[in-house]
Amino acid sequence: MIRKTVDNVQDALKGVKDGMTLMLGGFGLCGIPENAISELVRLQVSGLYCISNNAGVDDFGLGLLLQNKQIKKMISSYVGENDEFERQMLSGELEVELTPQGTLAEKCRAAQAGFPAFYTPAGYGTEVAEGKETREFNGKMYVLEKAFEADFSFVKAWKGDEAGNLIFKGTARNFNPCMCGAAKITVAEVEELVPAGSLDPNEIHVPGIFVQRIFQGEKYEKRIEQRTVRPRN
Amino acid sequence: MLDKNGIAKRIAKEVKDGYYVNLGIGIPTLVANYVRNDISVEFQSENGVLGMGPFPFEGQEDADIINAGKQTITTLPGASFFDSATSFAMIRGRHVDLTILGAMEVAENGDIANWKIPGKMVKGMGGAMDLVASAENIIVAMMHTNRAGKSKLLKKCTLPLTGVGCVKKIVTNLAVLEVTNEGFKLLERAPGVTVEVIKRATEGRLIVDREVPEMNI
Numbered sequence: 364m365i366r367k368t369v370d371n372v373q374d375a376l377k378g379v380k381d382g383m384t385l386m387l388g389g390f391g392l393c394g395i396p397e398n399a400i401s402e403l404v405r406l407q408v409s410g411l412y413c414i415s416n417n418a419g420v421d422d423f424g425l426g427l428l429l430q431n432k433q434i435k436k437m438i439s440s441y442v443g444e445n446d447e448f449e450r451q452m453l454s455g456e457l458e459v460e461l462t463p464q465g466t467l468a469e470k471c472r473a474a475q476a477g478f479p480a481f482y483t484p485a486g487y488g489t490e491v492a493e494g495k496e497t498r499e500f501n502g503k504m505y506v507l508e509k510a511f512e513a514d515f516s517f518v519k520a521w522k523g524d525e526a527g528n529l530i531f532k533g534t535a536r537n538f539n540p541c542m543c544g545a546a547k548i549t550v551a552e553v554e555e556l557v558p559a560g561s562l563d564p565n566e567i568h569v570p571g572i573f574v575q576r577i578f579q580g581e582k583y584e585k586r587i588e589q590r591t592v593r594p595r596n
Numbered sequence: 597m598l599d600k601n602g603i604a605k606r607i608a609k610e611v612k613d614g615y616y617v618n619l620g621i622g623i624p625t626l627v628a629n630y631v632r633n634d635i636s637v638e639f640q641s642e643n644g645v646l647g648m649g650p651f652p653f654e655g656q657e658d659a660d661i662i663n664a665g666k667q668t669i670t671t672l673p674g675a676s677f678f679d680s681a682t683s684f685a686m687i688r689g690r691h692v693d694l695t696i697l698g699a700m701e702v703a704e705n706g707d708i709a710n711w712k713i714p715g716k717m718v719k720g721m722g723g724a725m726d727l728v729a730s731a732e733n734i735i736v737a738m739m740h741t742n743r744a745g746k747s748k749l750l751k752k753c754t755l756p757l758t759g760v761g762c763v764k765k766i767v768t769n770l771a772v773l774e775v776t777n778e779g780f781k782l783l784e785r786a787p788g789v790t791v792e793v794i795k796r797a798t799e800g801r802l803i804v805d806r807e808v809p810e811m812n813i
Contacts, residue, residue, distance in 0.1 A: 390643040390680070391666040393659065416680070443719030444666075452718075461718070464642060465684030465726030472681040483688065484729035488707075488760030491725060521660075533660035533677055534644045540679040568679075585659035588666040592654040 364559045367527035367551075367577045372402045375550045375578045379403065379515055382435075384412040386471060386516040386542040387425065391417055391444070391588045394535030395424050398552050398580035399517040403428060414438045414511055416467060416538055418448045423586050432456070438511075440464035444588065463491060466508050468538060473510035474545035475573065480509045516546035519580070520569070523553035524562050527571030536568065544573030552580040598769045598786045598811075603737050605630045605813045607696055607767050610735055611637055618642065618687065618727060620697030621665045623737040627696055638674070640692055642683050642723040647675025664723065687723070688730045695731035697724060699738050699763075701753045704779040704800035706763040708736065709755035721758060728759030740768035740797045747799035749773070749780055770794050772811060779803050784811045 369375045376399060379385075385403075389395030403411075404427050411434050418437055419426035428434050429447050436458035442448050451457035462470070463485040473481055482505035486492045496507040518539040521532035529551055531539060543549050551569075556579035571577075598606065604626035611617055611627065613635035619625050628648075631637055639648040641663040648663060649670035657668040686692050701709040708728055711721040728734060741747055749766065766773045771794045772784035779801030782794060785808050795802055 390664075391662065393643070393662050393666070439720060441720035441722040459718075461720045463721055463725035464680070464723040465688055468680035468684050483726075485688070485726040487729060489725065489757045491721075531677070531679075533658065534641075534662050535660040536677055536679050537644050538680045541681045587657060587659045587668060588662070589668065590657055591651045591667040591669070592657060593651040595653050 364526050365571070366525050367571060367574055368525050368556065369576045369578050372398045372552070372578060372581070375399065375552070375576045376402045376406065378548065379406060379408055381408050382410040383408070383514040384414065384512065386511065386513045386546050387413060387415040388518040388537065388539035388542050389415065389417070389424065390534065390537035392419065392424050392586050394519050394531070394537050394539055395419070396517040396519040396552050397583055399550060400424065400427060403433065404431060407431070407433070409433045410435045412436045412438070414467070414471070414513060416440050416464060418442045418445050420444050420588065421447050423584070429457070436460065438462055438467070440467050461491070468541050470508060470511045471538065471541040471545045474512065475541065475543065478510055480507050482506065483508055511545060513546035514548070516542040516549040518542050518549065518551050520551055520553045522555045522557060522562065523551055523577050524557050524571070525559045525577070527551065527574030527577050528562055528567045529553070529569040529574065530562060530566060531568050540569050543569045548575045549573060550575070551577045553577065554580060554583055597789055601626055602786070602813065603767050603769060606772065606811055607735055607737055608632070609813070610765070611635070611694065613637070615693040616640055616646065616691065617694045617696065618692050620724070622698045624696040624698060625665065627737070640683070640686060642687065644678050644680060644683050645671065645675065647672045649675070684723070684726050687726055690730060690732055692731065694733045694735065695727045696735045696737055697727060699736045699748065701748050701750055701755055702736055702763050702766055703750050703753045704775070706761040706775040707753050708758050708763050709753040710758050712756045714756065724758050728762045731762070734763050734765070736763050736766045738766070738768055740770040747797055749798045749800045751800045770797055776803065781805070782808050784809055786811055
């Protein structure tokens with residue numbers, strides 16, 4: 364067994380520097396690497412390029428890094444839940460590259476899987492395709508999109524073991540598996556870290572080979588963005 | 597004239613037994629409430645769930661189980677969770693049978709704009725560009741005119757496009773229309789709405805080539 368455990372979040376984020384490109388898992392506030400984000404805030408690294416489907420809300424998730432002006436550029440598919448984001452974008456402090464969600468996922472997966480680029484129909488004929496190669500296959504037009512190149516990938520799983528194997532829960536899975544192994548160093552934080560051998564190999568979602576460092580997060584707030592319920596009759 | 601629930605009710609009739617369906621945010625979400633319960637349908641949410649159920653009872657919300665609108669949801673028997681790349685493989689690979697989404701504008705050639713108003717807030721396209729570029733069966737659910745009373749069914753979209761030539765069918769508060777090579781073909785009228793009213797509310801080319809029946813909802 365190749366051990367991937369680090370003692371704490373400080374060790375997990377060793378080597379993160381100003382100006383780096385980071386991938387961060389999560390959809391909205393669901394399945395975000397809460398502890399890694401807190402540590403990025405504490406480290407005060409700045410000029411960051413962040414690849415993340417969303418940008419958090421004003422006071423949670425990536426919104427915390429935005430408040431601190433640590434982010435130079437966001438690469439996301441949807442950023443509509445964050446006033447500070449809007450302010451920084453309109454004032455030109457923050458660069459934003461909006462990317463179709465499936466393309467964003469595939470740019471991560473391509474990096475993980477060793478593909479430099481891929482063709483997708485998403486965005487053809489729109490401003491997303493401007494300046495990009497296009498090509499026809501079987502009568503349909505496609506846009507050439509390149510794999511991401513990132514320094515660190517921060518993902519969050521439900522359970523993980525010492526070997527870096529990961530299991531996710533519910534829709535907290537989202538972008539996390541695609542980002543594992545898609546950057547030079549993948550850091551996984553988990554709610555529950557267990558000894559190797561405790562997880563059934565049949566149930567593993569992401570094999571430990573894609574993870575370089577794993578730690579158990581100190582606490583998880585798991586904030587709900589839109590609490591929707593139905594009445595009991 | 598239909599309200600939002602009426603539009604959803606009419607679209608629900610397009611959902612067939614055995615369909616996997618992706619519902620966008622807004623009116624499309626309401627469609628799930630009106631699908632016949634004697635057919636088998638699974639709802640896909642692009643954040644990574646198939647087999648979405650209703651909202652949870654109070655106290656049973658789970659922060660780890662949400663839909664693409666970030667709302668807490670439940671799952672039904674047979675449901676599955678998956679990652680985002682797999683989710684869009686379902687969409688791009690045309691495994692999802694029907695996509696229902698909202699729009700700001702639709703053009704008579706099937707172009708759609710629903711993600712950006714220049715100069716105002718740009719929230720992003722989310723999964724909309726992937727959905728419209730790939731789905732074979734796209735229904736747009738929207739009001740026929742915007743708040744200022746201007747037509748949303750145009751000769752040409754004025755807003756930045758989400759996709760080109762992809763919309764097949766539109767259900768509005770006034771009508772059901774099909775996008776054809778010649779323009780918007782009027783298929784059905786909303787209850788109490790005349791062809792004249794629909795003509796006035798449609799800027800793009802409207803084709804009325806037969807007696808247009810009233811919707812049956």
